[in-house]
Amino acid sequence: MSVDVSRSIVLFRHAKADWPEVPDHERPLAERGRREAPETGEWLAEHGPLPELTLCSTATRARETWKLAVHQFPRRPRTVYEERLYEAPPGQIIEVLNEAPEDMENVLVVGHNPGMQSVAGLLAGSADQEARARLERGFPTSAVAVLRFTGSWKSLEAGSAELTDFWSPQE
Template structure:
């Protein structure tokens, strides 16, 4: 695979979580979160992006979100459960993405706010159509995702290097 081909990153925030008496890391999805995760999976499938790699936080709510969303995709990518995504800053997430092997063209990262939203804002040096306006207007609610493209190797990914090509969030 050539690094000259645009790479795609989807930043996917976990779906709505419940608040039972467990640690934050172990919080499961709420009923609405389970529904929204499946809908987000169908929206991702409609985009016709084939993911080579999924990087998912080890938190229960992100693992559950990914399990429900990936079920809707026509192709299941290799999934790596990465504890560094939990509570990661945008800079830490960029460092993680910089470690990605260049044979992975399209990646989905399933994580948490504020890191995921911050990363989308930092990476998007430009935007197609009204994608930035929609993202800024809605924020990054549970189960939302942003699609970004960039040219070059994963090691070259840095702030403002990508184009925000799409944004989706479930209806309130």
């Protein structure tokens, strides 16, 4: 596949989690999270891009978010549950994306803050002004940032993408 391929990354912060007496990795979604995850799935199904591959944190709240959101899609993408995405810093998220198969044009990452907001800001060398303003106000639960870049997954690095959209069911 040519390196001049236009690619999309959707960064999806997990939905609102509950705070029961369990280890952080095992925290389930709160009622609000169970309502908002499908809303984000609906928004993605309508506005795209629809992923061919989803990389999802292994945390319970991330897995539950993805399972609720993906039901809104016309087809289920390949899903990989990736331990390195749990509480990952931006550099580690980029490393995981650098390993995406080159035949995939659209990849979705389900992860956590502050990593999601940080990596969106780091990758966005340019941005739609409205999307950047929303991202700078914060990256709430169930929010998505859509970035586009041209090249191979291995070439993805800071400043190489454009932030084209930012959406949250809380707006």
